[in-house]
Amino acid sequence: MADNEYVVQMKGITKVYPNGIAANQGVDFNVKRGEIHALMGENGAGKSTLMKMLFGLEQPTEGEIYVNGEKVSLTSPTVAISKEIGMVHQHFMLVPNLTVAENMVLGMEPKHKGMFMDYKKAVEITEEYAKKYNLHVDPNAKVRDIPVGMKQKVEILKALVRGAKILILDEPTAVLTTQETEELFKELVHLKEQGYTMIFISHKLHEIKQITDRLTIMRSGKSMGVYQTADISKEEISRLMVGRDVILTVEKDQAQPTDVVLRVRDLEYTNEWNKKMLNKLSFDVRKGEILGIAGVEGNGQRELVDMLFNLNIPDSGSATVNGHSVIGQPQRKIRDLGVSLIPEDRMTFGMAGTATIEENLMSDRCADKNTIMAPCLT
Numbered sequence: 536m537a538d539n540e541y542v543v544q545m546k547g548i549t550k551v552y553p554n555g556i557a558a559n560q561g562v563d564f565n566v567k568r569g570e571i572h573a574l575m576g577e578n579g580a581g582k583s584t585l586m587k588m589l590f591g592l593e594q595p596t597e598g599e600i601y602v603n604g605e606k607v608s609l610t611s612p613t614v615a616i617s618k619e620i621g622m623v624h625q626h627f628m629l630v631p632n633l634t635v636a637e638n639m640v641l642g643m644e645p646k647h648k649g650m651f652m653d654y655k656k657a658v659e660i661t662e663e664y665a666k667k668y669n670l671h672v673d674p675n676a677k678v679r680d681i682p683v684g685m686k687q688k689v690e691i692l693k694a695l696v697r698g699a700k701i702l703i704l705d706e707p708t709a710v711l712t713t714q715e716t717e718e719l720f721k722e723l724v725h726l727k728e729q730g731y732t733m734i735f736i737s738h739k740l741h742e743i744k745q746i747t748d749r750l751t752i753m754r755s756g757k758s759m760g761v762y763q764t765a766d767i768s769k770e771e772i773s774r775l776m777v778g779r780d781v782i783l784t785v786e787k788d789q790a791q792p793t794d795v796v797l798r799v800r801d802l803e804y805t806n807e808w809n810k811k812m813l814n815k816l817s818f819d820v821r822k823g824e825i826l827g828i829a830g831v832e833g834n835g836q837r838e839l840v841d842m843l844f845n846l847n848i849p850d851s852g853s854a855t856v857n858g859h860s861v862i863g864q865p866q867r868k869i870r871d872l873g874v875s876l877i878p879e880d881r882m883t884f885g886m887a888g889t890a891t892i893e894e895n896l897m898s899d900r901c902a903d904k905n906t907i908m909a910p911c912l913t
């Protein structure tokens with residue numbers, strides 16, 4: 536029998552994926568009842584893998600998991616939910632064409648005369664939970680029309696309505712504005728006061744400092760230890776995450792930009808749900824400078840990149856590289872202009888996972904004037 540101070544105990548967890556990657560190696564991870572516990576680590580450190588095992592989405596290769604002192608075999612999310620575990624994924628799992636209330640009760644719909652969904656009851660449930668947990672949502676709005684911050688509240692409420700007492704939040708602030716983050720933190724503290732336990736994944740050191748009680752740091756699939764948040768400095772956290780000292784400020788010379796190379800003028804794009812994603816966007820990028828584009832996810836950044844690399848076509852406006860338009864041009868031509876794209880989702884769009892590194896490296900070099908695949912066939 537495990538110690539009851541802990542709601543979650545993961546002992547000696549190893550996870551080797553079918554492709555041979557050991558994403559977790561002998562990880563111990565313990566969460567105390569009623570705490571907000573941060574799980575930190577660089578990209579690829581193994582945080583999501585560990586949490587997927589706790590939510591029944593992946594199975595450990597080795598190791599044991601205890602929930603509320605009981606040894607469990609979390610073979611699916613349904614089993615995890617029955618053990619009072621809920622997960623809010625970074626990329627929301629809501630159905631855009633359904634209303635908030637319909638999403639709330641998905642898979643557990645209240646029935647009218649035993650057959651049809653009782654929509655009125657679904658709205659009542661949504662309102663009751665929204666009030667109880669101080670998470671305000673609009674039950675009748677279609678999910679596709681609500682802001683990101685509200686979508687996240689719906690995800691949290693969905694977990695709560697299914698009986699979650701332990702909430703896993705995978706990078707919940709990545710999609711939020713500063714104001715929305717502050718609001719989320721108030722809500723999480725409110726949940727903590729009501730006895731809920733939360734596991735909070737984030738890279739943002741100031742957020743971890745602000746909201747969490749303890750933290751576990753992962754590096755290359757291993758745990759680097761567990762700390763009281765108040766007792767460890769941001770510098771020390773970074774050092775443990777990365778494995779060397781990290782300089783939190785960058786020293787660099789003043790840029791000396793010259794001619795304009797990329798010119799974007801009045802780009803406009805309205806998406807399939809009639810939402811204006813680009814609204815007369817104009818800017819220049821000069822040779823020798825780095826242009827930062829700030830904003831939380833979902834505010835047109837992805838659409839802008841799509842237009843510049845002809846993954847989509849704007850409704851109007853222009854984009855030129857050294858005077859040559861890139862709108863609607865073949866990717867080969869855009870590459871020949873000296874542009875390359877490292878996409879935000881590398882795993883899906885940046886590489887072919889089943890191909891070799893060699894094949895990946897030459898995959899954009901296969902075009903030839905005579906036969907398209909000629910260089911690849913030699």
Ligand SMILES: Nc1ncnc2c1ncn2[C@@H]1O[C@H](COP(=O)(O)OP(=O)(O)OP(=O)(O)O)[C@@H](O)[C@H]1O
Nearest residue numbers: 552554556558576577578579580581582583584585
């Ligand atoms: N389904 C999978 N099959 C094979 N390898 C995987 C799979 N999922 C993750 N990996 C690999 O396992 C390692 C850990 O990945 P994981 O997603 O757990 O990291 P993470 O800490 O959550 O990173 P991030 O901060 O980028 O979300 C990485 O090397 C990743 O490429």
Ligand SMILES: [Mg+2]
Nearest residue numbers: 582583584705
């Ligand atoms: Mg992850």
